Amino acid sequence: MSLMKKIEIKEGKAVLHIPDPKEYTVDGKFDPAWSPVFYNPRMKLNRDISVAVAKVFSPKTVIDAFSASGVRGIRYALESGVGHIIFNDVDKNAVDLIKENIELNSIPSYEIYNMEANALLDVKRGVFIDIDPFGSPSPFIQASMRSTGRRGLIGFTATDLSPLEGSSPKACMRKYGATNKRKLSFSKEVGIRILIGRIAKDAAVEEKGIFPVLSFYHGHFFRVFVRVEEGATKADNSLEKMGFVAECERCGYHKFSSDPCDLRRCDYCGCEMNVAGPLWLGQLQDKSLLQQLHLEGEAEKIVSKMRAEATAPPFYYSLDKLSSRLRLSAVPSTSDIVECTSGFYTHFDPKGIKTDLSFEKVIECIKKFVR
Ligand SMILES: C[S@@+](CC[C@H](N)C(=O)[O-])C[C@H]1O[C@@H](n2cnc3c(N)ncnc32)[C@H](O)[C@@H]1O
Incomplete structure (x- = not known):
């Protein structure tokens, strides 16, 4: 870790030490995944919006389950006014850098863990939980639901656009339990609704209902914030908002329904339609x-x-x-x-x-x- 060359940058109100991108540039190209600790400047917009959301909800504690450099948690403390931050990363290099950045920004109240995220979420309770992993957030949804207690807010990032948009059907079935065999003309919205559908199903297993409060697509990721409330009826109400969507490849007509049998044939030209789902049909x-x-x-x-x-x-x-x-x-x-x-x-x-x-x-x- 001490051998890692670093530079100092500013993002929002945070001053950060991050790995020097020059050291990890190959043939003039830089990918944050190649550096020993991940920091992606292209995700600033994701963090800007997350910080603004946390400011409105003003939770007492945030669990930043995938901290990397610590930038998110530090910004929640400095800009959203969150009193206590739980930082975590499975990678030891990241944990060392988080400590350094916490000191640099004089964060007053925090804990730092070097744990697998699901293990951490099983033992820690947070009012706001940030799930920002590589690729799909699916493996972490259920543990995050348990961690919120009776009420909470969870932010999920998904960067696996290919399965969610219909370009990798088998991966979509594996990660999200949804059929999505063709990229439909409105694939971005199909993707985000399949992601929320999976969140609703995993929440229901924990007898919790979800209320999406902010959902968007940008560049190479989806970001979804859901309010979570405990109760079997709340879970049932969420599941009632699940359904399917279909598009006719021939004429471009689309239709959604809770029953996939309604969607077999196009109402306009009678052709067979491409059906995707189950997915979330409620508010985004x-x-x-x-x-x-x-x-x-x-x-x-x-x-x-x-x-x-x-x-x-x-x-x-x-x-x-x-x-x-x-x-x-x-x-x-x-x-x-x-x-x-x-x-x-x-x-x-x-x-x-x-x-x-x-x-x-x-x-x-x-x-x-x-x-
Ligand atoms: C996409 S980066 C997080 C970026 C960070 N949230 C930000 O805004 O800059 C994912 C981080 O999660 C860590 N990680 C990957 N799998 C993990 C797991 N199962 N549990 C905890 N941390 C994990 C990686 O070491 C990496 O630092």
């Missing part, structure tokens, strides 16, 4: 939370898009994909179609629109602008 955002978040720059841009779509119906139409299915000469502008359908933009896709109008009306609108 809590609008009142989104209104309380104070952010800047890129993070504010994405949160303002989420505010605007918070009350929109599930799933979006990709204007790119629909235009090509309809063999149109061009793709209409998103703003024209949002206006024509009295619809919504979506942060999932700049060429995506959400609307309560029927599929026929959406097609009519598109054809008004492009032939």
Whole structure:
């Protein structure tokens, strides 16, 4: 550890020692996974939003179960006003660096563990738990549910977009227990809803219900915050919000239902549809939370898009994909179609629109602008 070359950086209010990226750059390329302790500057937006969410909920204790450099936990203490932080990482180099960074930032109240996350979550209780692993958070959902006690908040990051979006069906079945055999036109939203579906099912095993309060996609990850409440009825109510979605490959129509038998054939052209699920069909955002978040720059841009779509119906139409299915000469502008359908933009896709109008009306609108 003492041999690791480090640089000093600033992120938010935290001053941090991190491995010198120059030392771990190969052929001009740098991947944070190649350095002895992980620090990814591209995840700053994830942390900015997480810090803002924690500030609103003001939990007494946060468990930062995958701390790496300690940046998240340190920012929760300095910027969200959280009184006590439990840091943890399975890697010894990370734990040494966390200690160094805690001292550098004079964090007053903390614990540090060098444990496997599930083992830690089985013995520690936190009001807010941050699950930010490599790849899928699935192996850690159930233990995080136990750790929250009667009420809590859990933030999950998933970077395994390929199974969640339908590009690796077998991995999706293994990690999420869901069928997702084709990348549907609105694959980003399918992915985040499959992730939340898995969270709801694992919560139910622990007799807990979930309430997603903020869910988004950005670049190479999904991030979901769920409020958790104990009770068998709450768990049952969450499971009632599960279902399936299907898209017709031929005409682009989509439909969702709690019963997959409703989704076998396209209501418009009669073709067989591609069905994905089980997945979460309930709300993705809590609008009142989104209104309380104070952010800047890129993070504010994405949160303002989420505010605007918070009350929109599930799933979006990709204007790119629909235009090509309809063999149109061009793709209409998103703003024209949002206006024509009295619809919504979506942060999932700049060429995506959400609307309560029927599929026929959406097609009519598109054809008004492009032939
Ligand atoms: C993606 S990084 C975390 C990044 C950090 N949360 C941040 O915002 O910079 C994942 C970290 O989890 C640690 N890790 C991987 N598997 C683990 C496990 N099963 N239990 C605890 N820590 C684990 C790795 O050593 C790594 O430092």
